[in-house]
């Protein structure tokens with residue numbers, strides 16, 4: 268079977284709607300037909316400000332959310348990045364074949380250091396994409412389901428895989444991004460030309476899955492639209508309305524065209540209220556399931572232990588091949 272792999276950072280108390288619609292929802296579908304590896308990149312979480320206790324909690328809550336949306340640990344290998352030391356070991360080798368200029372051109376690094384400058388950033392933030400490449404290349408992955416904002420990191424991963432294979436002999440499968448166009452970029456409700464993100468200036472345009480649905484309904488009701496009154500899908504001229512249509516379509520399974528037809532003659536208020544209702548129907552049982560998983564941390568730990576065991580087997584074999592290829596003398 269072909270393999271898929273993806274990760275979501277434990278840098279927030281809740282997944283947001285962009286994480287879910289852009290990526291995690293695809294993970295649930297893909298586990299049916301692929302050998303799936305899904306993990307929490309806790310090492311990546313050290314590249315931004317963090318608090319140790321909160322990090323541990325968020326790592327557990329992230330796993331609970333994955334299970335609650337339908338990631339099935341019987342089908343998918345679910346694990347925490349730091350449980351797989353081979354990833355860090357592989358990162359070192361990959362760093363040594365990554366160009367300094369190449370890493371400097373990563374737009375996420377440029378964005379994240381734009382305000383405070385590079386003196387305020389750790390070297391880990393700079394090499395973040397190489398760690399991400401190791402996450403993927405350690406596992407002989409065919410497809411990586413992610414949102415649009417990860418595309419450049421996937422390109423770097425492919426470049427590094429090809430470069431290593433060419434220079435030292437084949438160790439890596441060259442992975443492909445799996446990006447679902449309609450949902451690859453969910454926008455901020457207050458600023459509908461920017462992606463929904465936990466690092467926006469305010470959280471007024473951010474929908475967290477674990478928030479009280481009343482709070483999210485309020486945010487949806489105050490979503491920025493336009494001065495027109497017609498409900499139509501037009502990303503260019505009606506980004507706010509198009510974003511709400513995309514969200515409602517994703518959550519309801521009704522196509523955008525059918526939604527536009529349904530809303531003919533109706534107002535933005537109707538679109539907002541119904542989108543909020545559909546969101547509430549989705550998150551209410553989800554919140555209950557997350558709480559249930561968090562009530563049984565021993566079960567979560569057991570799932571992660573099984574996942575780590577399976578993941579380490581695969582990663583260790585890749586690392587072995589890489590170490591041989593680069594000429595490391597192995598302990599007798």
Ligand code: TYM
Nearest residue numbers: 273274275276285286289290308413414451452453462463
């Ligand atoms: P992270 O944790 O920021 O986001 C998790 C996933 O959510 C997607 N996403 C979005 N999709 C659509 N609209 C949005 N507004 C939106 N915001 C976020 C992201 O594209 C991502 O797929 N570097 C990764 C984590 C990572 C990883 C990996 C992913 C580490 N190692 C290996 C794949 C493979 C990240 O920061 O995602």
